[in-house]
Amino acid sequence: MPRAGLAAGSSKVDIAIDLGNPLLNRTVDGFLKIGAVGACRVAAEDAFDCLQSGSVSKRKLEQTLKKMCKEGAYWGAVAGVYVGMEYGVERVRGQYDWKNALIGGIASGALISAASDNKGNKIAQDAITGGAIATAVEFINYLT
Amino acid sequence: MPRAGLAAGSSKVDIAIDLGNPLLNRTVDGFLKIGAVGACRVAAEDAFDCLQSGSVSKRKLEQTLKKMCKEGAYWGAVAGVYVGMEYGVERVRGQYDWKNALIGGIASGALISAASDNKGNKIAQDAITGGAIATAVEFINYLT
Structure with missing residues (x-):
């Protein structure tokens, strides 16, 4: 079941979505998890850039946010397609x-x-x- | 234990190397296996090229072989470094x-x-x- 969560200190928010189909569930799960990893990569890279240049501007933050969404969606889409494909192949072939x-x-x-x-x-x-x-x-x- | 094998029809050759150290064993195993995958990728790509152009020359075969060695070594090195690093981190942190x-x-x-x-x-x-x-x-x- 796809789960997305936010944790800050001791408080935690968990969201679980059940689409009623294991293939869809896995695909969405892959999209959310790997998309988050892709977004984090951009955030870490841009944070490192800010540390290097020593300046943070509103424009730069907006750019980073846009890039995070774009790259997160791309990584998520690639992972979702792959996870869905592998699961489909596993079901068709009947072995792992x-x-x-x-x-x-x-x-x-x-x-x-x-x-x-x-x-x-x-x-x-x-x-x-x-x-x-x-x-x-x-x-x-x-x-x- | 690192194992490398060749299989043709029903005959099989298996080589196992034991270096007496789990870290080294894993690294060499990663190098051999992923290196083979990288070499196969080049072979498949160049075979596809030959099918497309409809011609095979000795020079092209030599080029492919060289590219297979080069790319196999690169993929193998990357995988070996990663596998070794992950194993080292696991040992140091004590959890997986x-x-x-x-x-x-x-x-x-x-x-x-x-x-x-x-x-x-x-x-x-x-x-x-x-x-x-x-x-x-x-x-x-x-x-x-």
Whole structure:
């Protein structure tokens, strides 16, 4: 079930959304969690920039917020597509191994590349890269 | 224990190396496995290129082989550094959660960036990106 939470000190807010379908639930969960990680990355990077330059302006804060939303949505979309694809492949194949990650990665790579207005060969290359990255990540899981 | 294998039809060759130290074992294992994935990516991409252009030359094969070695070594090195770092952090902290991935990712990002002749701010940015990617991957593991 997708959960999003905010914690400040000892107070905590938890939101859980149930969409009544495991595929949708996982996709939304992936979007929320990885989107938050992507947004945090931008926040950390821009905070570091502010520390370096020693100045904070309203305009800069607005820019950071916009960038956080944009990058968070992108990371979230990529993760959501991949998690949904892998779950779908797992259901169709009926077993769980690294080939799910490979197929899910290839499908996600092709889909995301096609959605970014790439054509022909570039889509195939991105599909191969997506499959390779997903397989590498799956192997690293078994190692750690 | 690091294992490398070749399988062709029903015959299989398995090589296992024991370096007598779990940290070294994991690092070498990560290098071999992820290096193989990186090399396969190049092979698949260049095979696709050959299919597209419809021609295979000796020079092109040599180029592909060189690129496979280079990219395999790079992917392997990145994975080895990350796996080693995460294991080290786990041993030092004494517990296993997503913070290990975050710290390991930050350390690996900084190390790899420094090794690629980057300076100052770029290293810090790469460290933040490394930490974010490692955290995102760790969250995806829990989802799938």
